[in-house]
Amino acid sequence: MRSVSVQKNIDWLTVLLYFLLVIAGWFTIYSASLPAEPTSMFDLNQIYGRQLIFIILTFPIIILILSIDAKFYEKYALIFYIIGLLSIIGLFFFGKSVKGQTNWYSIAGFGIQPSEFVKTTTALLLAKYLSDNQGHLNTFKEQLVALTIIAIPTLLILKHDTGSAMLFASLIFVLYREGLPSWYLWTGFITVVLFIAALVVKPAIIIATIIIIASLHFYFNKSINRNPFIYIILAIFTSGFVFSVDYVYDNVLEPHQKDRINVLLGENVNLQAEGYNLNQSKIAIGSGNWTGTGFLEGTQTKGGFVPEQHTDYIFTTVGEEWGFAGASVVIVLFVFLFFRLIYLAENQKKRFNRVYGYCVVSFLFIHFAFNITMLIGLFPTIGVPLPFFSYGGSSLIAFTLLLFIFLKLDANKINEW
């Protein structure tokens, strides 16, 4: 059955969405990086010129991915994973520092960011483990192995790049889908909520709330086996956590991380210093109104007021030049892609394919969500690119790799039974 061609089985809808986003992204980068004297589209000295090269470069990569036997990815997942880890460890020795972060290799004038590719290798190994194991993540051993696969690259990247490391947390969605007990999710969720609450509200109020909720839960759920000690331990534990937030905030977080949280909360923000990025980002997006200023007409984009506008802040140009209408279209394209990928993943016969597909959606979604909520002041500033949109060879090629491996797996499903 090998004769069934990839062209026929590949999900063309996903491919179409991918190209729409990449092309829209390029035009946005073009607008954001156009110098006063326009030059050729292919001018390699210009950001848009280089991005065009990267886009062209993805074609042979896509063809290569689609031509390789689908089993290849599963078979060598562990090797990819180890190569991925080594590439990050190598940063300690050969990495190039940019803005205090050592997460680049400089090769032939192009920077390569290995952490972008490690997402793919981690996803592959996680999929392979769960597929080989066929368990439901309900034993401690399974949970430990799965979490370790995620934790190792996370901890290695954390050293260089906190933002990228946080993205691996999205794999909890995959694990949950595959059977991870829900209390993991709840614990994570409650931790985040408590952390934010502790920064905003007085501890006494939070503890009072916790006690009230615990009491109500105890009182109304008579049908379950209630051990009062569990309630008390939980209450003490959460209260302790609430009090430790201040300690963590003061002693563990670095000054720029504190600034980012303060900016979000709007406390004592200096708009010329730590508050500058978010303020300019909101100004650029906010000036867009319904339909925006028009292509190449954004005053904020032209004036370069938003820092890093062609990379992490690329969506501000969409907001300014295309307004609410344009921004909505881009968001809808992304969301459409996510749902399509979930649909495809759920329809896989092989667990490896499904898990990998889920990893792809989770990664793409977490990038999208962090990036955009950061620009509109709903999430602290962390350097996360917008998939397919932001300028950068590593990120574009890595996302292409991530996505097209899944499309190859998906196209091949007809051959499996």
Added chain:
Amino acid sequence: MRKFLLPLIITVVTIVILSRLFYLQIIDDTYIKKSENNALKIVYEYPERGYIFDRNGKLLVANQPSYDIMVIPREVTNIDTLALCKLLDVTKEEFDSKLSKATIYSPRLPSIFLPQLSKAEYAAFQEKIRHFNGFYIQKRSLRDYQVNHGANIFGYIRQVNDLNIKSNPYYRPGDLIGIQGVEEQYEEVLRGSKGVKYIQRDRFNREIGSFKNGIYDTIALKGDDITLTIDSELQAYGELLMQNKRGGIVAIEPKSGEILALINAPTYDPGLLVGRERSKNYTKLYNDSLAKPLYNRVLSGEYSPGSPFKILTGLIGLQEGVINQHTTFSCSRGFYYGKGAWMGCHDSGNWNLHVATAKSCNTFFAQTYKRIIEKYKKPADGINAWNKHLQSFGLGQFLGYDLPEGRKGHIPDSDYYDRWYPNGAWKSTTTISNSIGQGEVIMTPMQLANVVAAVANKGYYYTPHIIKGIEHHKIDKKFVTKNQTTIDPKHFEPVIEGMNEVFKTGTGRSVAVEQLDMCGKTGTVENFTRINGKRYQLTDHSVFVAFAPKDDPKIAIAVFIENGYWGSRWAAPITSLMVQKYLLNEIVRKDLETRMLEGSLQSEYDKVLQLYKLAEKSKK
């Protein structure tokens, strides 16, 4: 169920993002303004203000170039502060405070650092400006007064304040605006419109070209010139006569309502309020709380009109038919109008309107007033009929002239007296002082002059105005529309004869001029001041009204001199001299001129000051 978690989270996050975008982009529109602040530099080009001419085409107010030193605080880097201070002749402390003030206003927008440089300073600074980053020179035009009179007519120019900016979006900080006088009244005509250039900037404040290829840019349009109805020579002469006195003169051309002269005393040289010394001089004028040079007495001063009001009492008596020109009342240096209520007068005899006017007989006009009010069954109806006649002369209301200052004055009606004397406990004799222009009747000198113009015209007047012509515009229609009074033209004859008699045998005979057939009326106005609730009688005001020539009136005039003893002492000679100046172009009565120019009422004003000081002391 597990497969629904991720789709659910995606959906929720998407909705949150879209709502937030909707809020930022559509609902909250402050970001559009902020984006303009960020990226657009607005450069203004200030047009020249329109010139001001007098009725004979003489240039009164022109412009001179002025140079302001502007600063953009955040561009001030690596400059030799001491050298700059020395160059501009400011101290280091002044420099720091000015710079921090500018920084507080805006670090990225230009503020005025030092306004209105002299030409010498400009020349010195212009050569060295390149050494001082963040400083530059902005050219503007300032008023250049060709005459040293008419300050109260012109008003002055100052920088806009916060209120101006808030109430009119045209103005930006640092803009100039006309205040008082024609500068305020015709601000929109005179100022022209400033030119605007939108320049797009990047985040380093570097200019990166014009915004949208300049489609929003405009060029500056010069203000339109205006011609005033003022006769500059008459104005100057009037101000000269009024030196060392307080009060005002209004002269109107009856046939057109054009204001020929509008003199306010004391006054000041309009040139004082231009240039670097402006604010120092302004403070000095503003703080002069006794002489009040910035207070336009002729427009805003409300006084009892005194005897000139008898003209109106006579006219209303004739119109109401309660007297005719032969009616006489007997006067024995006054009369009793009630039990023990005596109104004094100057002479005794039987007078008709003609003689009573010439002699300013209180008895005659009090009796006439009594008849007017008592003609009606109820005094309320009588006083309202009387009020209606006076309203038709523009009294008790804003006249509608084209100057931004003024007061309504006051003409009482029945409601007014009902409030003071409830349950109808008042009648003609209660209000008898009105008949001779004391009592509750209050007028501005401008209103008084307008009454004289209406009398000269035998029953109508044009709304007094100061504008004769505006370049590219027409003047307001109301200035060429007749206002008819309620008095029949035929009733003016006997009154005018009486006013003519004033100069022959009456109270104005001492200022008569052989070549001129004048009609007038003296006035001596009792006045009081209240200090700490206690009433003090002050020296009477001196009032005179006149028009001339009798048969073809060309000028109607009212002169008001505060604390000038009595009508013929100061106001009458000044009136006579003004009329000579205007109609004869020469002064026939040199004796009067010498007396008026040399005379001073300063001792009277010092008395008032003394009174205040004494009262202050006794309070302690």
